[in-house]
Amino acid sequence: MTTFTDEQLTAFLDGELPADVAAEIAEALERDEVLAARLADLEVDFAPIRAAFDALTPASVPMPAPQAANDPAPPRRWLGMTVAAGLALMVGFGAGFTVPRAPEPVAPPGWLAIVASYQALYSAETIAAVQPDAATQAAEVARVAQTLGAPLTSENVTSDLLRYARGQVLDLNGQPLAQLMYQAADGTPVALCVIATAAEDAPVSSRQIGGLNAAVWREGGFAYLVIGDTDAGTIATAAEGFAAAI
Amino acid sequence: MPRVWRYALVLTRRRDTADDLSQNTALRALDRAAQYTPGTRLDAWVFTIAGSIWRNDLRAAAVRRGQGVVPVEDVDLADGRPDAETNILAREVLSLVTELPDAQRDAVFLVYVEGYSYLEAASILDIPVGTVMSRLAAGRRKINEAVKGKEAEG
Numbered sequence: 567m568t569t570f571t572d573e574q575l576t577a578f579l580d581g582e583l584p585a586d587v588a589a590e591i592a593e594a595l596e597r598d599e600v601l602a603a604r605l606a607d608l609e610v611d612f613a614p615i616r617a618a619f620d621a622l623t624p625a626s627v628p629m630p631a632p633q634a635a636n637d638p639a640p641p642r643r644w645l646g647m648t649v650a651a652g653l654a655l656m657v658g659f660g661a662g663f664t665v666p667r668a669p670e671p672v673a674p675p676g677w678l679a680i681v682a683s684y685q686a687l688y689s690a691e692t693i694a695a696v697q698p699d700a701a702t703q704a705a706e707v708a709r710v711a712q713t714l715g716a717p718l719t720s721e722n723v724t725s726d727l728l729r730y731a732r733g734q735v736l737d738l739n740g741q742p743l744a745q746l747m748y749q750a751a752d753g754t755p756v757a758l759c760v761i762a763t764a765a766e767d768a769p770v771s772s773r774q775i776g777g778l779n780a781a782v783w784r785e786g787g788f789a790y791l792v793i794g795d796t797d798a799g800t801i802a803t804a805a806e807g808f809a810a811a812i
Numbered sequence: 813m814p815r816v817w818r819y820a821l822v823l824t825r826r827r828d829t830a831d832d833l834s835q836n837t838a839l840r841a842l843d844r845a846a847q848y849t850p851g852t853r854l855d856a857w858v859f860t861i862a863g864s865i866w867r868n869d870l871r872a873a874a875v876r877r878g879q880g881v882v883p884v885e886d887v888d889l890a891d892g893r894p895d896a897e898t899n900i901l902a903r904e905v906l907s908l909v910t911e912l913p914d915a916q917r918d919a920v921f922l923v924y925v926e927g928y929s930y931l932e933a934a935s936i937l938d939i940p941v942g943t944v945m946s947r948l949a950a951g952r953r954k955i956n957e958a959v960k961g962k963e964a965e966g
Contacts, residue, residue, distance in 0.1 A: 573945040576952055580923070582930050582945075608952040610959070612924040618905040619925045622818050 570594070575605050581680030585776030588679075613741070677743070678791060681759050682776030685793050690753035696731040706733035710744045716760050716788050718744070722811035727804045728756055748794075748804075756794030756801070758808060763789040770809050772802045781805030785812070815926075819859055822921045823866045825910060833870055837862040856928065859936045863918070904962070908955045916951040919944050 570578075570591055577583045578591045595602050698706070704720040711718040713735045724730065728748035736743045744760040763784055770783040779801045780793040790812070792805040820833035841848075841858050848857055909920055922933040923944070930948075934941045 572949040572953070573942070576949040577930070577945055579952075580930070580948070607956055608949065610924075610952050610955045614905050615909060616925050618902045619818055619909075619921075621902060622814075622821065622906070 570601065572604065572608060575601075575608050579605070579608060581677060583679070585679075585682050585778070588776070677741075677761060677789075678775050678780070678782065681743070681745075681757070681791060682778055682780070682793060685755070685757050685776075685778060685795075688747070688755040688757075690749070690755065693731045693747055693749045693755040694753065696747070698730070698732065703730050703733070707746070709733070710735055710746070710760075713742050714744050714760060714762065714788070716744060716762075717786070717812060718746075718760065723758060723808065724811075725804045725807050727751065727800055727807070731755075750794060750796045750800055752796055754794050754796040756792065756796060756804070758804075759791040759793070761789050762787060765789065770802070770805050772798055772805075783809050785809070815855065816858055816862060819862055819921065819926070820866070822910065822917060823863065824870070829870065833862060833866055836865050836870070840865060853932070856932055856936055859922070859926075860938070863936060863938075908958055911958070912951050912954055916947045916954065919947040920951040920955070923948060 574583065574587065574591065578588055581588075583591070591601075595605060700720075707718055707720045707723055710716075710733045723733075723746055725748065728750055731747045731749055733744070733746045736745050741761060744758075746758040746760075748756045748758065750756050764787070765784055767786070768782075768784045770781050772779070772781045774780065775791075775793060778793050778795050779798040780791060781802050781804075782789065782791050783805065784790065790805075790808065792801050792808065794801060816837055817830055817834040820830035820837065821827065824830045824833055837858060840861050844861070848854065909917060909925070912920060918937060919933055922928045922936055923930065928936065930941050930944050934944045937944065
């Protein structure tokens with residue numbers, strides 16, 4: 567039996583492990599109660615801690631004068647202004663607040679890797695047996711959309727390339743994560759995942775996450791991920807289709 | 813500059829020292845703007861500066877002034893808030909992190925509060941990724957125990 571260190575279990579919780587090791591741990595947890603207990607001793611809900619930190623604000627921290635912006639050397643001045651603008655942006659995020667804000671939903675760090683490690687566990691057989699009718703699909707998507715407050719409808723999560731199988735909401739460190747499962751023409755399970763994010767919009771981009779092909783984009787306060795062990799073209803085209811429809 | 817300031821607060825555990833540190837950090841960031849590599853994360857770069865100023869300059873001065881080790885209840889974290897009950901709760905939650913030993917506290921804050929990856933946190937703290945992992949594991953164990961302890965107290 568493989569023994570995993572606390573560091574590996576921590577990285578597992580944080581989605582910082584390679585997909586193969588994460589899958590090994592997930593599998594071992596199914597049958598190893600001691601390992602499960604050790605993992606439980608490392609679990610922490612960081613959402614309230616983040617919220618408490620978000621509510622913290624300096625009583626008054628005057629900004630220093632941006633001296634570097636007046637530096638005569640041109641390249642340095644440009645950089646100085648970049649840095650000053652960046653600092654101003656960081657300031658702008660909460661300057662002036664004196665009352666605690668409601669914490670904004672933020673995708674947990676490493677959520678892409680966590681999703682990838684779970685996705686790697688699905689097989690074609692897992693998903694082939696799930697054949698919902700149109701009414702079931704509409705009800706599942708509506709429930710997912712409502713839980714997340716995301717603009718998802720039965721129509722805009724339909725793809726020509728992928729057969730819809732199941733929609734559910736998972737809990738990722740206290741954040742709701744939508745998982746819509748599909749089956750590609752080659753039988754591979756493919757997921758469309760959605761989670762609230764504070765990050766700004768970004769167009770569809772393809773990448774490899776945990777050895778799987780994936781495409782990610784962000785729009786209107788939500789981060790979207792299409793991921794599966796099928797060819798990159800299918801993933802990218804499906805992602806473009808979803809992004810255009812949603 | 814709330815994000816720099818609250819990292820300064822985590823490092824220093826004092827409002828006044830955090831004010832000093834965040835101002836010094838902003839000044840040095842502007843002064844060293846030429847060293848910033850465009851395209852890299854500006855916030856991580858600024859955090860690196862804050863950590864370096866704290867470790868190299870201010871911490872020694874703070875210790876000399878007898879401020880190095882401050883009981884957490886003395887840390888005026890929730891200053892000027894009208895809702896006392898919220899303050900007490902927030903303070904308890906914050907103390908889960910602020911009561912950790914220095915090294916674990918910094919790593920836990922950067923990864924779990926600020927959302928940096930292990931690699932980014934290692935770069936900010938200038939330590940190996942493996943060290944970040946062991947500090948996070950130790951931090952998680954301690955916070956988990958502390959939460960269970962509080963729950964047991966009711």
